[in-house]
Amino acid sequence: MLLRLVLPLCALCALCGETFAASPSLGGIQPRGAQRGTEAVLTFSGGRLADAQEVLVYYPGIAVKKLEVVNDATLKATVTIAPDCPLGEHAFRVRTASGISEVRTFWIGALPVVEEVEPNNDFDKPQPVPLNVTVHGIVQAEDQDYFVVECKKGQRLSVEVEGMRLGVTFFDPYVAILDAKRFELATGDDSALSAQDGGCSVVVPADGKYIVQIRESAYGGNGACQYRLHIGNFPRPTAVVPAGGKPGEELEVTFLGDPSGPIKQKVKLPANPDDQWRLHCQTPEGIHPAGFKFRVANLPNALETPNNGAPATASPGAAPGAFNGVVSAPNETDYFKFAAKKGQVFDARCFARQLGSPLDPVLYFGNATGGVIAANDDSGGPDSYFRLTIPADGDYTLWVHDHLKKGGADYFYRIELTPVAAAISTTIPKVDGNNPANQDRQTITVPKGGRNAVLVIANRADFGGPLNIGLDKLPAGVTLTAEQMEAGLNVVPVVFDAKPDAPTAGHLAVITAVHPDPNVKASYKLSLDAALVLGPPNQTVYARHEINRTAVAVGEVAPYSIEVIEPKVPLVQNGSFNLRVVAKRAAGFKGAITVFPLWTPPGMGIQGSAVIPEGQTETVLPMNAAPDAGARKWKTAVHAVADAGKGPVWVSSQLFALEVAAPVVTLAMERPAVEQGGQTQLFCKVAVTRPFEGKAKVTVYGLPTKVTTQVLEVTKDTKEIAFPIVADKTSPIGQHNVFAQVVIDKGGELITGNTGGTQLRIDAPLPPKVAATPTPQPNPMTPKPPTPTPATPEKRLTRLEQLRKEAEEREKAAASGTQPPPKKEEPKKP
Helix, strand or coil: CCCCCCCCCHHHHHCCCCCCCCHHHHEECCEEEECCEEEEEEEEEEEEECEEEEEEEEHHHEEEEEEEEEEEEEEEEEEEEEECCCCCCEEEEEEEEEECCCCCCEEEEEECCCCCCCCCCCCCCEECCCCCEEEEECCCCCEEEEEEEEECCCCEEEEECCHHCCCCCCEEEEEEEEEEECCEEEEEECCCCCCCEEEEEEEEECEEEHHHEEECCCCCCCCCCCCEEECCCCCCCEEECCCCCCCCCCCEEEEECCCCCCCEEEEEECCCCCCCCEECCCCCEEEECCCCCCCCCCEEEEEEEEEEEEECCCCCCCCCCCEECCCCCCCCCCEEEECCCCEEEEEEEEEHHHHHCCCCEEEEEEEEECCCCECCCEEEECCCCCCCCCCCCCEEEEEEECCCCCCCCCCCCEEEEEECCCEEEECCCCCCCCCCCCCCCCCCEEEECCCEEEEEEEEEECCCCCEEECCCEEECCCEECCCCCCCCEEEEEEEEEECCCCCCCCEEEEEEEEECCCCEEEEEEEEEEEEEECCCCEEEEEEEEEECCEEEEEECCCEEEEEEECCCEEECCCEEEEEEEEEEEECCCCCCCEECCCCCCCEEEEEECCCECCCCCEEEEEEEEECCCCCCEEECEEEEEEECCCCCCEEEEEEEEEEEEECCEEEEEECCEECCEEEEEEEEEEEEEECCCCCCCEEECCCCEEEEEEEEEEEECCCEEEEEEECCCCCCCEEEEEEEEEEEEEEEEEEEEEEEEEEEEEEECCCCCCCCCCCCCCCCCCCCCCCCCCCCCCCCCHHHHHHEEEEEHHHHHHHHCCCCCCCCCCCCCC
16 A cells, blocks of 8 residues: 655655744743733743744633744733623633644633732731732742721622632632731631632621731642732622523522622623623622623523422422522422423433532422422532433422531522433543643644544433534634444544645634434534642542633644554454554654554554654554454544654544454364373364465464474365474473464465464373282183184274374373373384
């Protein structure tokens, strides 16, 4: 097979003598946030940034105005932040001429930013700051930072910190509001709403100065423990009811948990559901920095009514629909009722912890009088989920309480009762399962005139069938190749090819997954988990950012390409094969290249990696098939990475076929036995499943030390073979497992399969038999000998039959403890 030369000759010549570019890395962004409605200069720190061309921005409201490369490790970006830019976390990647970086985040707030000024670690000498600012600071080891503000009686004073959520390091902040006498008015450490990042709020009891304290909860800290501390009179509720609404709806919600009391607000919901959308409480004094994850779903809302603690007084709702409320006191249970028809099927899901509520819900479904039909605690993580089928026309109830029967003003929840709907979730798997923070190969950079590949996972819910995988938009000059994902599989390799003249450009893209039948509808969603902060125990993720698009780009020409020599012969069940991988190098590039299988089909095994040594052009990936591997064809690809002088450069092979087939030759082995120092034969019956040309070599493996045999050959017509077994006097006694390997050379490629399998028994020789001394007897009269009867001539045995008979006699002799009869010599032919 001719190799497809991926790199054009002109491009190879142009690369001669250069230090080749490589994919960038992005370690962090400074500062960690900015005020919306302003312009900011951001410093991106990492590696291999000298050829940066673009910052890819995931969410609206931020535009890159200017990009300046400082050096290979530093990039400056001037950004404009819209006045209505969504508050909270935003995600960026850097795209260079040769690749795409990891995701890193940046925070947008509503307040102007001031810097912490040391020394401010003495309660009596706090740093003065005005109300309604965001302080950017650092907590060092055993550090406590103090800030002082002036407040009026009856005024709200709120504090909220972004620390762990900044995604810099493991940093668990603690905040407190104190009066001038050092009396704590409010404290905040961990919370359901902001996880390890705390916050608190009070209504000021008197005019005067108030101190805000921040430290690490265990008095730790270091230079990486950065924080954004919001200090102001903004509202800081801890619950919202209802916790969701219909797309595009104008809805009145009630915020709970603020020290000033409940706050009602009318909000306009987005027209399209968005998992990243958050609802922020806003008053004339300010806006809540964190906000709430808010459900946007096309369901009618039902709100809990007073005294709904029993089935008889259950709050009314509809199915399908959403049921909203608060478990406001310990031991409280909230009931809702609805009418339904026999045979209706619904998914019942309670949203609480995932929306920022401290409630650990236990959800029930029952009849009109509260008889339990279904229940669940934690199928939705800390939240509850089950599927229910309506048994008969009539009225039914849903009810919820806290797992530990706790309750409070902010123990809010939302129960959604939805029809079963087909859905697909897609992702690109992490390549390092031991390091959740590793984002390698979750983006797609295709070198000009070359290839790259990803493995796509698509998990179906409530439907089956094949899927066509793609991207909603490809860069100019790029094509995508992928086999249809079969109904029984959830993975498929996807290979991208870029034309030699494709422009270097990129964008954020959604992985699409659709059924080939346009009448089969299912929603699809991509989710990539960017783990930002890991901590104990066992690499627990404490800060993460989930994104719904990957990045795809065309990069500059890679210094090498790889091609798999597609096998002309199948890999047989219980067989092995060496997959050849060939590299084409650009002039001047001699570095080692490591190749990896992108995907190993079911029932197969492929070596995890192999190296094409420096200056060489070929390696092999050994692979095998299980005895029960399905006989069929698969398509996959091979990845490769090399350091071209500055860092990793990734490419892939073409999508190639691997065929698994039944063995061509199988053996049925008998169980031989031999004494130390003796000889025997291993008899095998040969079965040929399909004809082949020439001869196949058969080798026995597993023989113990000091035991030898020969390599035999079989043809398509061979029925039996016998391996001569020779055991040395010192060969090990006992049972030894052996098997055979059959190798067929077909046009220079080897079909290799393991077959047979039996046990060879090695025995110690029997001790010589001692003859008994005969007793003397009197001489009797010699009788007249009888007339001899002519003997019946013995049937002549074939060589194979004679060998079998001898083996049987030896086994009988060994079992009875007697010496075997002497070997009968067959007369030689004249």
